[in-house]
Amino acid sequence: MSTSLRYLTAEQHRVVTAAADRLVPPLDAHPGAGALGAADYIDGALGAFATNPPLVFTGGPFSGRFGGDARWGEFMALTPLEELAWRTRIEGSRGDPAREWNGPVRGWQEIYADGFAALGADFADLDPAVQDERLRTASRDFRTVFYEHVCEACYGPPEYGGNRDLAGWRAIQFPGDVQPRGWTDEEVSSRE
Amino acid sequence: MNDCDAVVVGSGPAGATVADVLAHAGHHVIVLEKGANHLLSFDAPFDLLGHLSNDEIKFLRRHFLGPDPLLEPRTFRRSEADGDRLFVGEVNNLPSTVGGAGFHADAKLPRFRAVDFHARSELGPIDGADIVDWPVQYDDLEPFYDEAEKLLGVAGDAAQNPFAEWRSSPYPMPPGPDMYGATLSTAAARELGLHPYAAPTGVNSVPYDGRAACNNCGCCANFGCPIDAKGDPVAPLRRALSTGRVEIRPLSHVSEILLDATGKQATGVRYLDTSTQPPEIREVRARMVVLGCGAFETPRLLLRSGIANSSGLVGRYMMHHFQTFVLGIFDHRLHGYRGRSVTHLHDDHMLVDDASRAHAREHGLPYFRGGLVEHGGGGHPLMEAIHLPPGPRHTQTMLESPMRDRLWAFTMQGEDLPQVTNQIDLDPQVVDVHGHAAGRVTYSSHPHDLVASSYCSPLLERVLQRAGATSTFVATSPSLHGDGPRLAPNSKHVMGTCRMGDDPRTSVVDPTHRCWDVDNVAIADASVFPTSAGYGPTLTLVAMALRASRTWL
Numbered sequence: 001m002s003t004s005l006r007y008l009t010a011e012q013h014r015v016v017t018a019a020a021d022r023l024v025p026p027l028d029a030h031p032g033a034g035a036l037g038a039a040d041y042i043d044g045a046l047g048a049f050a051t052n053p054p055l056v057f058t059g060g061p062f063s064g065r066f067g068g069d070a071r072w073g074e075f076m077a078l079t080p081l082e083e084l085a086w087r088t089r090i091e092g093s094r095g096d097p098a099r100e101w102n103g104p105v106r107g108w109q110e111i112y113a114d115g116f117a118a119l120g121a122d123f124a125d126l127d128p129a130v131q132d133e134r135l136r137t138a139s140r141d142f143r144t145v146f147y148e149h150v151c152e153a154c155y156g157p158p159e160y161g162g163n164r165d166l167a168g169w170r171a172i173q174f175p176g177d178v179q180p181r182g183w184t185d186e187e188v189s190s191r192e
Numbered sequence: 193m194n195d196c197d198a199v200v201v202g203s204g205p206a207g208a209t210v211a212d213v214l215a216h217a218g219h220h221v222i223v224l225e226k227g228a229n230h231l232l233s234f235d236a237p238f239d240l241l242g243h244l245s246n247d248e249i250k251f252l253r254r255h256f257l258g259p260d261p262l263l264e265p266r267t268f269r270r271s272e273a274d275g276d277r278l279f280v281g282e283v284n285n286l287p288s289t290v291g292g293a294g295f296h297a298d299a300k301l302p303r304f305r306a307v308d309f310h311a312r313s314e315l316g317p318i319d320g321a322d323i324v325d326w327p328v329q330y331d332d333l334e335p336f337y338d339e340a341e342k343l344l345g346v347a348g349d350a351a352q353n354p355f356a357e358w359r360s361s362p363y364p365m366p367p368g369p370d371m372y373g374a375t376l377s378t379a380a381a382r383e384l385g386l387h388p389y390a391a392p393t394g395v396n397s398v399p400y401d402g403r404a405a406c407n408n409c410g411c412c413a414n415f416g417c418p419i420d421a422k423g424d425p426v427a428p429l430r431r432a433l434s435t436g437r438v439e440i441r442p443l444s445h446v447s448e449i450l451l452d453a454t455g456k457q458a459t460g461v462r463y464l465d466t467s468t469q470p471p472e473i474r475e476v477r478a479r480m481v482v483l484g485c486g487a488f489e490t491p492r493l494l495l496r497s498g499i500a501n502s503s504g505l506v507g508r509y510m511m512h513h514f515q516t517f518v519l520g521i522f523d524h525r526l527h528g529y530r531g532r533s534v535t536h537l538h539d540d541h542m543l544v545d546d547a548s549r550a551h552a553r554e555h556g557l558p559y560f561r562g563g564l565v566e567h568g569g570g571g572h573p574l575m576e577a578i579h580l581p582p583g584p585r586h587t588q589t590m591l592e593s594p595m596r597d598r599l600w601a602f603t604m605q606g607e608d609l610p611q612v613t614n615q616i617d618l619d620p621q622v623v624d625v626h627g628h629a630a631g632r633v634t635y636s637s638h639p640h641d642l643v644a645s646s647y648c649s650p651l652l653e654r655v656l657q658r659a660g661a662t663s664t665f666v667a668t669s670p671s672l673h674g675d676g677p678r679l680a681p682n683s684k685h686v687m688g689t690c691r692m693g694d695d696p697r698t699s700v701v702d703p704t705h706r707c708w709d710v711d712n713v714a715i716a717d718a719s720v721f722p723t724s725a726g727y728g729p730t731l732t733l734v735a736m737a738l739r740a741s742r743t744w745l
Contacts, residue, residue: 022582022583023582023583023586024577024582024586024587024590025583025584025586025587026587027587027588027591030587030591032587056254057250057254057256058245058247058249058250059242059243060242060243060244060245060247060418061240061242061243061244061245061418061419062245062418063245063246063247071242072245072247076243079228079443079466079467080466080467080468080469081260081263081443081466081469081625082228082260083469084263084469084625085260085262085263085625088262089262101623101624101625101626101627102265102280102622102623105262147578147582148253148578150582151574151577151578152249152253152574154577155248155573155574155577155590156247156248156249156253156573156574157247157248157249159247160249168573169573171587171590171591172573172590172591172593172596172597173525173593173597174529174573174597175529176246177245177246177247177409177411178246178409178410179245179246179407179409179411179418179419180407180418180419181407182406182407182408182409182419183407183408183409183410183530183531184408185368185369185408187408187527187530188369188370188371188372188408188530188531189369189370189371189372189375190372191372191524
């Protein structure tokens with residue numbers, strides 16, 4: 001668990017870690033979503049604006065994993081419209097007319113608040129069958145957003161907080177972002 | 193007092209091509225682009241900015257290249273019987289950013305065939321569709337196809353495709369390396385009598401035009417090239433900027449085309465400068481207004497401005513390719529993440545033969561044509577992960593990777609017939625962040641498109657089985673089943689919404705792309721296509737823009 005959280009409480013971090021494992025479970029030596037850092041990823045998504053620039057778009061062009069300068073950790077400044085979109089998506093419209101061009105928008109933070117209420121503070125200590133039942137009672141919006149976030153945490157780039165030690169990519173035999181090395185013609189065309 | 197000779201709305205392949213042509217002829221051009229600039233420096237030598245990368249979250253999950261569907265929703269319904277709309281969100285979305293829609297593509301750049309420009313004369317009409325000949329024919333366009341291929345930098349080998357039309361010179365680069373999966377699917381296709389060929393691709397196989405050769409990173413479509421190996425859209429923009437007579441203004445969302453007192457001449461455009469919040473309202477005055485917003489946003493802007501629509505056809509005849517996905521799962525890994533995503537094509541299903549005619553007649557059609565078939569790899573990891581159901585088997589399935597690393601896929605870009613009832617108009621309620629009515633698609637497939645899909649699918653499944661697939665299945669976009677977003681088309685090849693023709697009563701623009709009603713407003717994008725053929729539209733729209741824009745000023 002990360003030492004400084006951006007948005008989640010320590011208790012919520014523990015709930016997310018346990019719940020994420022029910023969606024993408026550990027298997028043999030491969031970590032599940034919890035150990036891959038799903039809660040850190042979600043903490044970064046819900047608390048993206050806790051730092052400036054916000055944790056929305058990584059920098060570029062290269063991560064440094066296959067050569068080049070490592071620049072993905074330098075997140076990009078947003079345009080005014082991008083900031084409006086991402087604050088609305090994350091925080092919700094909160095009655096602000098400037099965010100309600102098509103009416104009220106429920107943000108991730110509100111959707112997760114409902115999710116935490118459905119899962120319960122004791123979620124991490126429950127039997128798996130009870131955990132699954134609690135997940136089933138959560139709202140459809142929460143289950144959709146949470147699942148997408150969990151997948152992004154497991155199999156997205158680690159700069160966003162998930163895919164710890166690249167174990168998500170290693171498990172599925174995916175080498176990740178290969179620029180600027182790329183692949184040789186032989187590697188493209190041969191079976192191996 | 194004009195601010196420039198021409199104001200171009202949109203900086204994608206259409207707008208960039210026009211800006212290049214007009215600036216090289218000595219004219220001053222201002223290009224207004226509603227999206228941000230993540231592509232290139234506007235100062236010589238116009239290097240890449242370094243914003244593009246292989247990050248799947250940034251490009252495929254978070255709308256980095258726009259449009260963000262929260263800011264600019266689109267709406268969809270199949271017909272009026274569905275009410276005002278079925279769905280709000282992404283419909284035929286394409287990137288909106290400096291460089292435009294070309295970012296979505298893995299840069300397959302085929303030409304159309306001669307018959308595609310006169311299908312009405314050669315193949316005949318089909319009930320329920322308005323198939324027409326183009327005022328421009330292949331022979332007229334060939335020199336501009338040749339120019340477009342050299343401008344964008346297309347790698348290919350024309351000798352491999354027996355159905356290709358005549359051409360005045362070879363492709364400027366040889367094809368790049370064959371993907372491993374394509375070596376299997378092309379061999380099987382040949383054994384079953386098909387004619388696969390190395391895809392003409394706007395990706396450098398060798399250093400070209402001062403840009404690097406592709407290194408096969410596998411992140412072409414929707415990412416943008418971080419090493420400058422992809423010619424669309426950067427090559428024409430760089431050429432245009434190098435004249436010193438082109439200014440690109442990003443974050444400039446055109447709200448309206450301005451007319452003079454006669455109502456028959458445009459004086460310029462009004463736009464929102466969104467570099468501040470709230471945006472500033474600004475204007476550009478010009479002798480000529482050129483629209484290159486793509487076949488979705490161009491009619492939306494004309495309808496919002498209330499111009500060029502005496503025919504009533506602005507937004508009508510919306511076409512996009514009916515996509516049939518034939519997927520094969522193999523028992524070994526194919527590493528489709530290496531290479532340029534799609535390295536081979538075949539055209540066989542574009543041909544009308546005795547067997548397909550007989551099948552057509554059984555379904556009440558005189559004939560049908562399918563479309564170009566792309567031989568390509570599976571998706572990226574997040575695509576596969578989110579597609580799978582959550583729960584106990586998720587990790588095991590990801591390890592086995594049936595939908596990514598063990599997948600090989602055919603995508604048929606099926607010809608979509610022009611129907612007057614298929615259209616883009618203004619949604620009566622849903623708006624974008626600026627309060628402009630959202631674009632609404634009303635679309636139902638013609639039986640032709642569905643019959644072609646169902647005829648070709650089993651043939652393509654047999655090819656994949658012969659190539660070694662242990663199981664195969666078929667999906668389409670728009671989906672024929674399910675509800676909500678799945679019913680909305682996902683094809684990026686939007687065309688036809690301001691069709692060109694010889695008669696102002698039955699077309700929106702004349703054969704040089706000028707609007708009949710306001711002749712100093714021209715349309716440079718695929719809005720002008722009268723029919724959709726079964727080939728990606730980009731090279732053809734660039735060739736058409738090269739041809740037309742030389743006649744304008």
